[in-house]
Amino acid sequence: SASIFAAVEMAPRDPILGLNEAFAADTRAEKVNLGVGVYYDDNGKIPLLAAVRAAEKARLEAMPPRGYQPIEGPATYNNAVQNLLLGKDSALIANGQVVTVEALGGTGALKVGADYLKRLVPGATVYISDPSWENHRALFESAGFPVDVYPYYDAETRGVNFAGMKAKLESLPAGSIIVLHACCHNPTGADMSDAQWEEVVAACRSRGLIPFLDMAYQGFADGIDADAVAVRAFSASGLQFFVSSSFSKSFSLYGERVGALSIITAGKEESARVLSQVKRVIRTNYSNPPIHGGAVVAAVLNSPELRQQWEDELAGMRDRIRAMRTSLVEQLKAEGVAQDFSFVIKQRGMFSYTGLSAAQVETLKTQYGIYAVSTGRICLAALNSKNIGYVAKAIAAVVKG
Ligand code: PLP
Numbered sequence: 001s002a003s004i005f006a007a008v009e010m011a012p013r014d015p016i017l018g019l020n021e022a023f024a025a026d027t028r029a030e031k032v033n034l035g036v037g038v039y040y041d042d043n044g045k046i047p048l049l050a051a052v053r054a055a056e057k058a059r060l061e062a063m064p065p066r067g068y069q070p071i072e073g074p075a076t077y078n079n080a081v082q083n084l085l086l087g088k089d090s091a092l093i094a095n096g097q098v099v100t101v102e103a104l105g106g107t108g109a110l111k112v113g114a115d116y117l118k119r120l121v122p123g124a125t126v127y128i129s130d131p132s133w134e135n136h137r138a139l140f141e142s143a144g145f146p147v148d149v150y151p152y153y154d155a156e157t158r159g160v161n162f163a164g165m166k167a168k169l170e171s172l173p174a175g176s177i178i179v180l181h182a183c184c185h186n187p188t189g190a191d192m193s194d195a196q197w198e199e200v201v202a203a204c205r206s207r208g209l210i211p212f213l214d215m216a217y218q219g220f221a222d223g224i225d226a227d228a229v230a231v232r233a234f235s236a237s238g239l240q241f242f243v244s245s246s247f248s249k250s251f252s253l254y255g256e257r258v259g260a261l262s263i264i265t266a267g268k269e270e271s272a273r274v275l276s277q278v279k280r281v282i283r284t285n286y287s288n289p290p291i292h293g294g295a296v297v298a299a300v301l302n303s304p305e306l307r308q309q310w311e312d313e314l315a316g317m318r319d320r321i322r323a324m325r326t327s328l329v330e331q332l333k334a335e336g337v338a339q340d341f342s343f344v345i346k347q348r349g350m351f352s353y354t355g356l357s358a359a360q361v362e363t364l365k366t367q368y369g370i371y372a373v374s375t376g377r378i379c380l381a382a383l384n385s386k387n388i389g390y391v392a393k394a395i396a397a398v399v400k401g
């Protein structure tokens with residue numbers, strides 16, 4: 001008899017993974033992959049932070065037993081996450097208004113949040129930025145929500161189309177879920193100003209929207225507290241909201257899958273009920289989170305010395321990306337490019353929307369072995385002192401035609 005899989009169709013390839021496969025197969029020595037979404041150091045390697053190494057060494061020496069964790073993860077980890085997001089003196093934390101559960105990276109946090117929201121507001125529509133991280137749509141659709149967009153990026157100004165965004169938010173039905181990039185917008189690198197965040201908060205309040213902040217790059221723009229401006233604006237508002245957060249980038253712990261979902265409620269007793277429901281979502285999915293990554297992050301955040309060392313290392317990553325932005329702009333100018341690329345310096349986080357067309361991106365690949373996403377998104381953290389000259393020359397040649 002026929003296999004039960006006989007009629008299964010091939011799913012479409014993930015565009016970024018497809019890019020990585022093509023890059024791996026490219027035999028040119030000078031090839032550069034700007035399509036990635038990870039931070040590489042100046043040697044083109046994913047760093048293992050010294051603070052992480054110290055915490056892992058201590059764990060290895062202690063050889064702790066590996067019992068089950070609480071469904072929501074350990075309090076040492078969840079409390080540290082809350083302090084990082086809301087500030088350690090947050091009244092919301094003191095009042096018991098913050099529910100935090102450890103999750104499998106930022107993606108896992110989004111999915112636990114999405115699955116819980118599907119129980120809470122089953123008829124809602126989810127709105128994501130146009131454009132957004134490509135997994136946002138798929139993830140909320142897989143949780144059963146219809147997903148639509150709000151205007152975000154303005155290709156003319158290379159900034160945020162704030163008037164368009166605000167008008168859209170103010171037109172949405174109450175109970176709509178609105179996914180916001182808390183900082184370092186992926187893929188555009190265009191963030192809102194503090195004043196614009198206040199207007200977003202006001203729109204969420206007046207329309208009764210459910211904000212879901214996605215914080216995957218805390219510390220990559222200006223620093224831990226500065227990058228939490230959106231979270232802090234919402235926390236001062238008295239509204240209820242969701243935050244997914246991730247240590248993949250800030251701790252360079254991509255494969256350990258360390259993140260968290262935090263939900264801000266109206267009070268302590270409400271928090272207990274919400275937590276009990278979120279725990280059901282986790283229990284019926286993966287039961288409880290793995291130990292290692294969260295234990296390492298908690299050990300670093302809860303030790304004054306390791307925490308300082310981590311903040312210094314995080315600042316090092318942030319500064320290196322900034323230096324690559326400045327250097328790329330200067331080198332393009334030095335190559336005689338007439339077009340003004342200074343917007344690359346203003347964009348924040350790991351990415352830049354360069355404005356390169358799909359055809360230009362294709363030429364970069366075929367003629368120079370330089371890989372980027374067809375939207376023109378490049379990862380600045382993939383540039384280093386050895387490859388930036390080559391990349392600048394190639395981009396210059398391509399834009400000059
Ligand atoms: N959200 C955004 C906007 C991202 O860019 C990413 C990672 O690329 C994530 C969430 C997911 O992060 P994680 O790798 O921790 O699942």
